[in-house]
């Protein structure tokens with residue numbers, strides 16, 4: 165018996181994980197794979213997909229900033245970090261942030277604290293690297309809002325999980341032999357699923373993509389149908 169639904173019963177938080185390149189460029193992503201793994205000495209593990217730009221910067225400098233998200237973060241904020249790569253796009257252009265003494269970006273909204281880390285060892289996990297880190301600097305920012313859990317992100321915000329995430333699972337796209345298509349927003353990663361439609365915005369479940377009206381916009385980031393591609 166191997167019921168993969170059990171994996172959805174594991175609990176996580178959501179974090180901004182950022183880094184700085186050797187020539188001072190900054191970038192960050194959303195990750196749920198952050199955990200304190202020992203107390204004495206304090207060690208924190210962060211697991212990132214090897215294809216991400218943030219992974220590239222961490223390999224260059226060994227520096228990481230981790231920031232727990234709070235429930236005040238909306239899908240557009242999360243989409244900025246979690247559904248687009250920073251290659252050719254500045255994720256910090258419209259973001260309020262300050263720099264740590266090592267040049268790491270510290271976002272000042274939608275997060276309760278920041279922890280700056282130094283990589284002390286790495287575990288190669290084929291698609292991902294687990295960075296084991298020491299804790300260098302840590303400060304509280306705003307603890308007035310509850311932390312965002314992965315469960316809150318899925319159930320309350322109705323957020324999706326992209327391929328790079330450690331918890332990604334391929335969803336079933338066929339039902340009763342009939343193939344239903346999915347279309348992915350190039351900007352934020354929202355997926356229009358023909359099986360589910362978008363009932364909150366007047367598109368009933370089962371509506372084929374070609375029948376979705378032309379003035380429909382992505383419910384997460386607001387772009388039009390022309391910004392969507394069929395999912396492979």
Ligand SMILES: Cc1cc2nc3c(=O)[nH]c(=O)nc-3n(C[C@H](O)[C@H](O)[C@H](O)COP(=O)(O)O)c2cc1C
Nearest residue numbers: 194195196197212213216217218246248249250328
């Ligand atoms: C809810 C959520 C959880 C995620 N968890 C992880 C994770 O644990 N590790 C990871 O490498 N990427 C994770 N991602 C995916 C990255 O945030 C995403 O691939 C990002 O666009 C990479 O950006 P970059 O190339 O600019 O570094 C997650 C995304 C979301 C929305």
